[in-house]
Amino acid sequence: MVHPYGDGPEIFSAFLFGMTVESKNMWMIFYILVCVLIGTLGKRTNIGFWGFAFMSFLLTPFFGFFILMIAGPKDVPKYAVKEKLVKVEVSGED
Secondary structure: OOOOOOOHHHHHHHHHOOOOHHHHHHHHHHHHHHHHHHHHHOOOEOOHHHHHHHHHHHHOHHHHHHHHHHOOEOOOOHHHHHHOOOOOOOOOOO
16 A cells, blocks of 8 residues: 555655645744744753753754743852842931
């Protein structure tokens, strides 16, 4: 029996069946740009840019964005917080 989408890897690309090479390239560029965008949004998390970009590429950007919303911010070391403290003196009559 002949599969309508062909044999081998073409079976898994039913969405791309019948598309021109230019439109396939545009979809791939769009996919990669969305993965890079999600990686950029994940820069300030523990996983980082490359972790989110790679995860979005493997799991689709939808799941990458979903995990990005769950991920917490990067842990801030205590010494970084101490350097940012500002001393404020309050003068007033008691």
